[in-house]
Amino acid sequence: MSSFDFACTIAMGSIIASTLLTKSVSLIEGVFGLLSIYTLQGITAYLRQFKVFKSLVDNNPLLLMDGENILWDNMKKAKVTEDDLKAKLREANVIKISQVKAVIFETTGDIAVLHNDQENMSVDSWILEGVNRS
Known part of the structure; x- marks a missing residue:
């Protein structure tokens, strides 16, 4: 798991918690937030196959x-x-x-x-x- 993946995981947890535990975030807003994070993570996973983008997102051993x-x-x-x-x-x-x-x-x-x-x-x-x- 890269640091970007970790940040996305934390963001998803935060969105789920906010949606379930507060009245200020509606279910529609929560679902939209989760879909946005999933989409961003999917695009990033695809772009990681290119060295230039991978060097921006991932650390080197x-x-x-x-x-x-x-x-x-x-x-x-x-x-x-x-x-x-x-x-x-x-x-x-x-x-x-x-x-x-x-x-x-x-x-x-x-x-x-x-x-x-x-x-x-x-x-x-x-x-x-x-x-x-x-």
């Missing part, structure tokens, strides 16, 4: 660890603490820092941990395509 190296500036940008990072590494069953190939702060706000026991194995460049390194 951010590299937090490159192998064993923690990218502290990127951690600050993502507002991820060292404790958050350690928790995600434990969640991914990483037992040695040398297993880590990459840690990525995804556009959804989740943290992906790419790891493997084989030290000579690297991550395919296609998987890291579009990930900001700085």
